Amino acid sequence: MPSLRESVHLVSDPRNLDVSVEEVFQLMLGVRCERDGLPLAAEPESVTAVVGFGGLLSGACVFRSGSTAALKIAAHMTGMEFDEIDDTVKDGIGEICNMLAGAWKGKVPNLAANCGLSVPAVITGRDYNLHVQAPEFQIHHTYRFEDTGFAVTIVCDGLR
Amino acid sequence: MKEIRTLIVDDSSVMRKIVERALRQAGLDTLVVHEAGSGVEGLDLLRTKQVDVILSDINMPSMDGLEFLRQIRAQSLAPGVPVVMITTESSEEHVKQAIQAGAQGYIRKPFTAEQVKERVLPLLRTA
Numbered sequence: 001m002p003s004l005r006e007s008v009h010l011v012s013d014p015r016n017l018d019v020s021v022e023e024v025f026q027l028m029l030g031v032r033c034e035r036d037g038l039p040l041a042a043e044p045e046s047v048t049a050v051v052g053f054g055g056l057l058s059g060a061c062v063f064r065s066g067s068t069a070a071l072k073i074a075a076h077m078t079g080m081e082f083d084e085i086d087d088t089v090k091d092g093i094g095e096i097c098n099m100l101a102g103a104w105k106g107k108v109p110n111l112a113a114n115c116g117l118s119v120p121a122v123i124t125g126r127d128y129n130l131h132v133q134a135p136e137f138q139i140h141h142t143y144r145f146e147d148t149g150f151a152v153t154i155v156c157d158g159l160r
Numbered sequence: 161m162k163e164i165r166t167l168i169v170d171d172s173s174v175m176r177k178i179v180e181r182a183l184r185q186a187g188l189d190t191l192v193v194h195e196a197g198s199g200v201e202g203l204d205l206l207r208t209k210q211v212d213v214i215l216s217d218i219n220m221p222s223m224d225g226l227e228f229l230r231q232i233r234a235q236s237l238a239p240g241v242p243v244v245m246i247t248t249e250s251s252e253e254h255v256k257q258a259i260q261a262g263a264q265g266y267i268r269k270p271f272t273a274e275q276v277k278e279r280v281l282p283l284l285r286t287a
Contacts, residue, residue, distance in 0.1 A: 027270035028178070077174050079181070092174040098219070099269050102248025106268075113251035119171065119221050 004056045004159050010108050011057065011159070012137045020103035021143055021152055024096065029076035033145035040142055040151050043067055045126055047085060049097035052118035057111060058158040061101035062130060063093060065150035072146055085124050094120030100152055132157065164284060165209070167194045169202040169216040169228060170246070175269075179215055179246060179276070186277035199228030206237040213284055214238065215267075218247035218258070229261040242283040246271070 004011055018035050025033045043066030051061045065073070071082045074092040082089050098120050105111045132138070132155050139154040166183065168176045176195045183191055194209055196202035200223050202216065214232070218225035229243055244265035245258045255266050265279040 024270045027272055074174070078177055088174060091172050095172045095175050099248055102250065102269060106248075106250045109251070112249075113253045117219055117248060119219060 004108075004110060004114075007108060007110060008137075008159060011111060011156070012139065013107075014139050014141065016107040017104055017139050017141055017152060017154060020100055020107065021141070023103055024099045025145060028096070028099065029073065029145075031076060031145050033143045036142045036144040036149055038142060038149070040064065040149055041066065045085065045124065046128075047090065047093050048123045048128075048130060049090075049093045050121045050123070050130075051094075051097050051101040053101065053105065053115050053156075054118065055115040056160045057105075057115045057156055059135065059154065059156040060132075061097055061104060062153040062155065063097040063100060063150065064130075064153070065093075066148070069145075069148040069150045072148060073150075090122040090124065094122045097122075104154060163190045163192050164188050164213070165192045165194070165211045167196065167202060167205060167209070167211045167214045167216075169196045169199065169214065169220075169225065171197055171217065171220045173197070175217065175246075182271070182273040182276040183215075183280065185273035186281060188281075199223030199225065199231070202228055203231055203235070203237065206232065211238060211241055213280060214241060214243045215246055215280070216243060218245055218249055218254070226257055226261050229258070229263060233262045242286075244279055244283065 025031050045067045047070040049063040053059045074082050074089040077092045101117050105115050136156045136159050142151045168179050170176045180193050196205050216225040242264040245263045246267045248269045250268045267279050
């Protein structure tokens, strides 16, 4: 089995995440989004979706947003309006995270072929943190679209 | 105009709606859509409904899309009906596995309605 150790610079290239986010938002939502250096604005309720990586790379793709962005994303995906984070919104956010994870790993051929994805897990609530212990590397970017924001994090805790 | 009977299999109800919308945007106005949230549900549906094309996700809990496809062929359900896999998995290896399992087409998520049209319409003409 090939090793990812020699191509770690490609795997951890932060531009791959930006291109993946732009691609998913443009194709599936029909909206432009841009990288934003600012931290996420605090909102009472937030949504976090996690898709795990397994294989040559182990870790996770984590999507996080406040309810404003989550409701807008679900509305763009379905053509419906939402006023609360219901099961359809959670389902939509899970799928966005799934597509982000797939698009990101697809940018490195060796990773695309030798790294599987878990089904998405979605967490909603108030005042919680996601803690990852000493990852091998981590890429954390925030993005903006339609006056709201979200964050995407790639956490790699093992690379073979 | 002849109805196009479609089975869409995906554990995400949002993705099933997006695929249906893409098919309608592709010009399939006479679409009759059957939905299944898993491979097991999809197999049950195929025992009672006739369809013209099947679009299935790969990465699903309990029975993934490749196993669903193998079971369709093994149980001779929907003989001659084209199956298109729609998935985030995009490597050559995944495409090869899908073709070996009996898929006639492969669409990578995220996708455009145009891509759905290009992959699905020719299969309906030859089916």
